Amino acid sequence: MEEESLNGVDKVFELTVVTGGIDERIVFAEVNMVDRVDLLVNINIVRHIKSKVDKFDEIIQLSSKLSNPLLLESMLPTVISYFDAAILDTIREYVYARSFEIYDFMIEEQNNELLSKINKEELKKVEFKDCLIDQFLKDAEKQGITGKLLKLKKLFKIEFDLGNETWESIVESIARRNCLIHNDLIANTTYFRQAGKKEDNIEPGKRLVISSSYLVEHINFIKKLLLEIKEKIEIQFAQNTNVSVLKNLWDYLFENGYPLIFNNCWKIEGNYIKYIGPKLNDLCDATSPRIICLFTVWMTFFNSYRFPDVKYFADMFYISNEERETYSRKLKTLIDCFEKVSFQNFNVVVYDKI
Template structure:
């Protein structure tokens, strides 16, 4: 049985939520600032927050659904293969590679991998993003002094402001409006696309992977509150815990210790009794145990 998908919608949305919160803080701070250094710093933070929101969302997606990685992903070195976790290294290499693409390619890749509409961002918004990123790069690498790289990458919205660009309050405000609007579009689209990726469904997927015996049914073991996306108390009247094998009883006791604060005494259990298949399940359960937090 393939390992289950345990992605939570809120976890996928978290990078975008964080970026939107940070951009809102930038909006509030720019009102009381006219210092060019502060405005430049807020601008750079806003653009970086936008970019990291997309890359961090992709990282989260790949970690939970590695099948979405490209057929031929980034190369990992021998040390990463032997001493690390190859999948994690492959994901890091992939998202780092994506982060160096131009903004149009990043948006296209983001849409294709998340499965959202690739036409959410208008051409005008892409053109404005091109100029924002070019200005950010110019700020970081050339003190806002216009050079050929800016001229080549800023797109049709290239600013012609003499030898050195400025980050004014108005420019900063217009920038964060663009960044905020695009992120909100992505947020709404992802909320809809991944609406079934709830805590209940993820926990059920994990349950069905750990307990493969036909007598175990998730809905018969726990009270479920779909409207709250919450798992309640055990259903003692329909629970099949008393009919499990010794191996699955051990696994279920560990499950309940973390999900329902039930007593679990290691001294009464013997892990060597587990066969290789159940040892693998135990290792996976421990790795994903945070999902069971109430």
């Protein structure tokens, strides 16, 4: 892939895609490719880890009451799947909240194989930057647990040890899960290769055991690692609160300020943020129809049926090509944000329509 700059265009990308077995060079010109609004919320980013740790506690309680080998064996794949999901869902949360970092990451990697995997037909259906995000996540999904953890470390810029005894025990439990699924727990060369240093005292050709004590011990190893990751994420992103994210989004939408200056429009009361700014009728006389459109989308989302004024949407398109692109992109960012970022615990209060 080659990259260059042109007047009026932020970046030009040329890459090879495969269509019907034939390599084809395609050039993409992206104007204002990245909208750098940070939507990462500290409570959102760790919610997947917390959810899976809670499930692990339930499994520990349940497994301690079981003696049936078949039931105990069936729990190990579930445990490893939850572990994998906790990591992948945390990566997804980060990607959706800070997509601009993914654009930079993939574009700056001049020889990144991910770009060559993008199918031409997909590029016709969605924007180029959406293709980058989709391809990044597809690649993450295909990674094993170790690969996902390494990707998480790089994205979040945190450190945790994947070489200590806790990790070695986790690796062995993953290998035992694979052996259960693919070889009915009969220890073979694949198991010994995957299990690493923690396969001591296990004889080749013998059937491995998944006991209640084994499950509890290895679940606790996984919990220990996940809780370490959770703690470091919470420290790293302590400043990314609900309020800061709403301010980021608000300032991005209404970057020109008056009359929608964040500090003049919102009052912070503990865990609540209350809208105290001008009402719709006042705004109609003070700002453009495009701003009104974005404002009504925001209020419709946070105030549900009590603010259903969508009549201004048509004004979004009766503007110049340049303005249409700017405001359409902002509208798309806002809709994507509502779709991909959880606002369930944001405690946002807005006025009644009347």
